[in-house]
Structure formats: structure tokens, C-alpha cells
Amino acid sequence: MTYSIIARCPNTGRLGVGTTTFSIACGRRNESVRANVGISKSQAFYLRGVDPLALNLLAAGYRPQRIVQILAADDADFEYRQFGIIDREDNVIAYTGPKIGQWAGHKTGPYYAAYGNGLAGPQTVEGIVSGFLRHPDAPLEYRLLEALEGGRDAGGQATNGRHRPERSAWIRVVGPLDYPEIDVRVDLHDDTVGQLRRTLTEYVQHREYYLKRSEHPPGAIPEEQFVAGLSAGPSLGR
Amino acid sequence: MTYSVVARCPRTGRFGIGTASYSIVVGLYCDGALRPNIGVTTTQAFPYPRNNRLAMNLLAQGFSPRQALNELLANDPHPDYRQIAIVNREGTAVVHSGTKIPTSPGYRLGEGYAVLGDMLVSQSVVNAIAARFESEPDADLEDRLLGCLEAGRDAGGHFGPAGRLPERSAAVVVFGKRDFSDFDLRVDLHDKAVDELRRVYIDYKPHAAYYLQRALQPRNAIPSMEFADMLKKQTAKEAS
Numbered sequence: 001m002t003y004s005i006i007a008r009c010p011n012t013g014r015l016g017v018g019t020t021t022f023s024i025a026c027g028r029r030n031e032s033v034r035a036n037v038g039i040s041k042s043q044a045f046y047l048r049g050v051d052p053l054a055l056n057l058l059a060a061g062y063r064p065q066r067i068v069q070i071l072a073a074d075d076a077d078f079e080y081r082q083f084g085i086i087d088r089e090d091n092v093i094a095y096t097g098p099k100i101g102q103w104a105g106h107k108t109g110p111y112y113a114a115y116g117n118g119l120a121g122p123q124t125v126e127g128i129v130s131g132f133l134r135h136p137d138a139p140l141e142y143r144l145l146e147a148l149e150g151g152r153d154a155g156g157q158a159t160n161g162r163h164r165p166e167r168s169a170w171i172r173v174v175g176p177l178d179y180p181e182i183d184v185r186v187d188l189h190d191d192t193v194g195q196l197r198r199t200l201t202e203y204v205q206h207r208e209y210y211l212k213r214s215e216h217p218p219g220a221i222p223e224e225q226f227v228a229g230l231s232a233g234p235s236l237g238r
Numbered sequence: 239m240t241y242s243v244v245a246r247c248p249r250t251g252r253f254g255i256g257t258a259s260y261s262i263v264v265g266l267y268c269d270g271a272l273r274p275n276i277g278v279t280t281t282q283a284f285p286y287p288r289n290n291r292l293a294m295n296l297l298a299q300g301f302s303p304r305q306a307l308n309e310l311l312a313n314d315p316h317p318d319y320r321q322i323a324i325v326n327r328e329g330t331a332v333v334h335s336g337t338k339i340p341t342s343p344g345y346r347l348g349e350g351y352a353v354l355g356d357m358l359v360s361q362s363v364v365n366a367i368a369a370r371f372e373s374e375p376d377a378d379l380e381d382r383l384l385g386c387l388e389a390g391r392d393a394g395g396h397f398g399p400a401g402r403l404p405e406r407s408a409a410v411v412v413f414g415k416r417d418f419s420d421f422d423l424r425v426d427l428h429d430k431a432v433d434e435l436r437r438v439y440i441d442y443k444p445h446a447a448y449y450l451q452r453a454l455q456p457r458n459a460i461p462s463m464e465f466a467d468m469l470k471k472q473t474a475k476e477a478s
Contacts, residue, residue: 022463023462025438027424031417045453047453052418159461177287179287184263184266188442
């Protein structure tokens, strides 16, 4: 059980993934987003090697539609997989295998795909999409966050009618550079999506300071001084 | 305001980083810092994100760690503010600790590993990390690295003008032979990030093999809720 949103920002071309799940440490999958190539995020009974393979094929020149056929041809358990792929030309594809069990589904748009399994129902996917579309001019990381919040608030995950908590979550956004602009994670928490918002908000507050400190170390103020100066003050603790 | 250990496991050839920092989301700086069969690197104090891939690319071209380090310094307008470590697949480790880092930097080099940190309460922090790393040569690399972070914390960790500074984020990342991580756990924002990383690790460890098995044999997989319940019962039984 997992739900995700993948998107290419129509304003900036930045690529991003947001995902949350019952499993622990879902954000360890850095290999799923590649700058200037695309996104391939697989889940349900995912094979870790599929995302880098799909991105290699995108980089080689394949279209997402053909990549799905290539993946299917080499996987006896393809019907247990779920994934989405977006390339840098906004070709979007999502696949939900019929044998995943529990409720699973997806919805694609012109530059995004929302999908999940082990969900309360289609309302979770609808919630992801409406959260994502709520603020079309916001930075991609916040659109991804609102998508996850939308999925959570629409009922999130359930098995046999019982709600299942989100235990880990992840948002990663890459721009033109090889290393990410945003990569925040919650690996194990009882209010995972809430904690993700808190972490992203604090990271965005710190980010400009961190960038400046890296590029121009002379004269950078000590971080504890920066933290003390944050208007709201940092809120620590779980 | 970060202490780290970067290492190659001599038994398995795996590469790993353990890092803890007063800065938040320190795990982001591990991005691109490990490459299977090539090496591992970090740049901290005043980090320089482009260094990770440059270091790995230079090692992959055939540069020695020393040459690669010299190139990073020559490519950097402010090398005096960086702490950099590189370990290659031969287990050769090198460190640079810039002379203009204002906050008591320290480092230790060992066989196949390097420990480095700044804003430390004293050199005893890096010594404690190194001692812990060497104390368990047969343990899995992720266990050694997490133990190192705890040793750094217990030795006093970070210290500023106003006293002890908490570890607000931490990460342990290990790469084996594959193009993606073998192990990758993070705490991005917490007032006791190293303690929290241990908590996550205890829950995560028994799941790791299950997550892999579920992918390889989806037809026979136990649902993840059931697996979690099973673990809970097992833990309760062991405790009683």
C-alpha cells in the first residue's frame, strides 16, 4: 500500500515525486528521478531495478509507451506491479497491475500521474489530484505536498475497510542540476504527512541560507545564529 | 557543524556514509556521494554539493583519491572552508580539512575509512567515532556506521558558543554492488536525530529482507500489514 504523485512542473520543467506509504523509509529510492531525463516511480510489488532501467531507456530515446512494453516482456509478475513514467516532453503513462489486490488505481493528467494501491478507494486518487491542482502556480514541492495531503484527507490507505496509517513519506524535486533541489524524508512517524509538511517548510526556510553558505563561505553567519533569527523560531521535537 | 564517517567495508567492498548534523536534512548531501565499485565521498563544514559527483567521476576515470581531492580543491573558489573525504575501492582514504573553518574542525584517517567533523566539543569526538568503527570489523557496515554516530553523540557531539548543539538530522547510506542503495535511512528534522535514527533502524531492519522478497515473489507475499503484526507479536514474545 502506497500512493504517489509524479509530475513535471509546466512552468519550470522541474521534475518531482511525492510518495507516502505504510512501509518504512520509502524515500530511499533516489534512483527514481533523473534530471533532464524523467521520472519512473514503481511501487506495489516493485523491483528496485526497474526505475533505473526505465530511466536508462528514456535517456536512450525510448518513449514511455514503448518502455512499458519492454518492462512487461521481461517480467513474469508484471501484473503485480504499479508504476508511473513521465519524460521531459510530458509524455505521461501509468500502469496498475490487475493482480495487486486491494483497491489500486491511477489517474493521469497532461504533466502528472497520481496512483496508489491498498487505498480506501478511488477517492484517494481523486484527493491526490485535486490537492495537486489546487495551487497551479505554487512551487512543485508544495504542489506535491498538497497532493499527498489531499490523498490522506480523502481517506488514504485501507485494507478490508480498515484505515492504514502512512508511516513514511518523501518529496524530491530536481532542476537542471544532477543533485536535487529538494529532498525531504520522513522514514517512520505516526503523523507522517504532517511531519513531512513541517520538514519541508523548515527546509525551505533554511535552503537559501545553506546555498549561500556553500557558495560564499566567507562572512556566512553561524547556523545557530540563523536559526535564532528565523521569525517563527524552529520547532524541534516530534 | 557536522560529523561523518565515510568507509569501505573490507569484507564486502560495500561503501557507506554515516553523518549527523546540527543542519537539517543532512542526508540530502549524500546524494551522488556513493558509487558501487568506485568509492564514497563527502564535503561538509561549508558543503559544496557539486563535489560528490565530480569526485566519483574522477575516481571512475582512474584518478587516485589524492589526485581527485586535489582537483576538487583546484575547482573550488573557497577550498579553505571545506572538509572533504574520499575513499576508493582499494580502501585508500584521504581528507582535506580547510584552514578557514571557524569552528574547531577535526579528522582521523584509518584503514579504508575517514572521520571528519566541525563544531565539535573536542577532538575526542572524532577519536570516539574512529574507535567505534574499528571495534566491530565483522559487523555489517550500516551497523558500524550507526554505532559511530552514537559514539560521536556520546562523546559530546557539537558545541557552539552557547553550549551543546543538538543533532537535528542524521543519515546512514550504504551501497553494495547495485546502482541503488543497499541501505538508506534518514532523520531530517528532530531534536535527537541520532536517537531517532536508531529507533527507525530497529523497526526497519527486520523489514529489509521482506521488502525485497515481496518484489521477487509477489505471488506468495504476505501483506505488509500482516507482516508488521507478525513482527509486533514476535517482539512482544521475546520481551516477555
